[in-house]
Amino acid sequence: MSQHPLPNDLHLATLAVRLAADRSQYGENSEALYLTSGYVQPSAEASARRFAGEEEGYTYGRSGNPTVSSFEMRLAALEGSEACLATSSGMSAVMLMLFSLLKAGDHVVYSQSMFGSTLKLIGSEFARFGVESTVVPQTDVAAWKAAIRPNTKILFAETPTNPLTEVCDIAALADMAHNAGALLAVDNCFATPVLQRPMAMGADIVMHSGTKYLDGQGRVMAGALCASEKLIKEKCLPVMKNSGMVLSPFNAWVVLKGLETLDIRMRAQSERAHALALWLEQHPAVSRVYYPGLTSHPQHALSMKQMSNMGGAVLSFDVKAADPQTGRTRAFHVLDSLRTLSLCTNLGDTKTLLTHPASTSHGKLSEDQRQAAGIGQGLIRVAVGLEHLDDMKADLLRGLETL
Numbered sequence: 001m002s003q004h005p006l007p008n009d010l011h012l013a014t015l016a017v018r019l020a021a022d023r024s025q026y027g028e029n030s031e032a033l034y035l036t037s038g039y040v041q042p043s044a045e046a047s048a049r050r051f052a053g054e055e056e057g058y059t060y061g062r063s064g065n066p067t068v069s070s071f072e073m074r075l076a077a078l079e080g081s082e083a084c085l086a087t088s089s090g091m092s093a094v095m096l097m098l099f100s101l102l103k104a105g106d107h108v109v110y111s112q113s114m115f116g117s118t119l120k121l122i123g124s125e126f127a128r129f130g131v132e133s134t135v136v137p138q139t140d141v142a143a144w145k146a147a148i149r150p151n152t153k154i155l156f157a158e159t160p161t162n163p164l165t166e167v168c169d170i171a172a173l174a175d176m177a178h179n180a181g182a183l184l185a186v187d188n189c190f191a192t193p194v195l196q197r198p199m200a201m202g203a204d205i206v207m208h209s210g211t212k213y214l215d216g217q218g219r220v221m222a223g224a225l226c227a228s229e230k231l232i233k234e235k236c237l238p239v240m241k242n243s244g245m246v247l248s249p250f251n252a253w254v255v256l257k258g259l260e261t262l263d264i265r266m267r268a269q270s271e272r273a274h275a276l277a278l279w280l281e282q283h284p285a286v287s288r289v290y291y292p293g294l295t296s297h298p299q300h301a302l303s304m305k306q307m308s309n310m311g312g313a314v315l316s317f318d319v320k321a322a323d324p325q326t327g328r329t330r331a332f333h334v335l336d337s338l339r340t341l342s343l344c345t346n347l348g349d350t351k352t353l354l355t356h357p358a359s360t361s362h363g364k365l366s367e368d369q370r371q372a373a374g375i376g377q378g379l380i381r382v383a384v385g386l387e388h389l390d391d392m393k394a395d396l397l398r399g400l401e402t403l
């Protein structure tokens with residue numbers, strides 16, 4: 001039991017390290033990790049009340065766990081949402097949202113620049129069950145509006161996007177969704193609540209891959225949905241209990257501890273990313289840098305307004321090349337010349353991770369589709385970590401200076 005409940009006017013920075021389920025009778029200072037799949041019931045009557053939903057209390061691991069609850073409480077506070085439900089991965093959070101809110105004949109509008117698995121889950125898997133969908137260009141507000149139909153239930157946006165860091169106007173999309181009687185869901189993976197709080201801009205649901213910045217150190221898979229108490233309790237929780245996309249207590253504990261340093265990590269990594277983007281933009285072997293913090297970014301003003309004047313920790317750049325084949329060869333050379341930074345498909349780590357989108361995340365697209373999406377063969381994505389800026393530059397120079 002928590003002998004001293006927290007005051008109710010604490011700042012987010014304080015909640016990020018303090019908010020959690022009650023302490024046990026041992027008074028542990030660091031939140032306990034409850035590795036248990038079942039819970040001993042105080043009495044048969046109490047058990048019956050818990051199963052009937054008339055009394056609070058844990059019953060079985062698929063329905064809840066105190067360590068998982070701590071993570072949910074803390075993330076909800078940071079996102080400014082009433083409630084949160086943790087899931088086993090970011091994609092299971094998307095799955096839970098769609099499964100909880102849609103039925104055959106419903107329609108979803110979403111951006112063509114979304115995370116690859118999100119595109120496939122909606123456009124292919126849910127289509128098999130009669131869910132209709134329309135993909136629209138990320139930044140074209142008129143196209144979002146034109147795509148809305150009478151049966152549209154969800155507008156789903158991700159901002160900034162991977163890997164080109166395109167930004168969409170959350171407040172405008174929220175208005176549009178509400179005028180159509182639909183909900184706006186935002187994948188807040190890249191910005192995190194440190195930079196951007198979609199609920200405050202009108203979003204109804206915030207989705208997270210906890211695998212990324214929330215953990216922050218590349219250790220575990222995790223995900224979460226933040227929304228109103230009503231939406232979580234009435235729509236998502238029943239599906240969760242019956243489908244079992246639960247976050248494991250161990251992973252919840254890791255991500256819970258990750259949230260304690262989220263604020264300082266995001267600020268430090270954004271600062272490094274900004275400096276690296278400015279430097280890359282000046283390099284003669286680089287033709288273009290994509291980063292919301294640069295004044296050359298097409299939505300720089302919107303980004304700064306929406307993302308607390310920070311650009312985030314992910315940037316991409318094109319190596320200069322006359323044709324796609326040369327671009328690929330040059331990008332591979334830069335990646336194969338790395339000795340400190342990692343060639344690794346993930347992001348949100350304290351270690352800087354680089355990828356070649358055209359042959360990995362966007363590898364299954366045809367060359368024409370890739371061109372349309374702006375993912376060239378010379379494109380390299382950098383998810384900036386916490387190494388010293390000079391060492392990052394030196395590692396990139398190894399390849400850039402020997403093209």
Ligand SMILES: *Cc1c(COP(=O)(O)O)cnc(C)c1O
Nearest residue numbers: 089090091115187189209211222
């Ligand atoms: C990684 C990622 C996801 C999926 O999360 P997983 O934890 O890998 O399932 C969804 N959206 C974005 C923007 C991501 O980067």
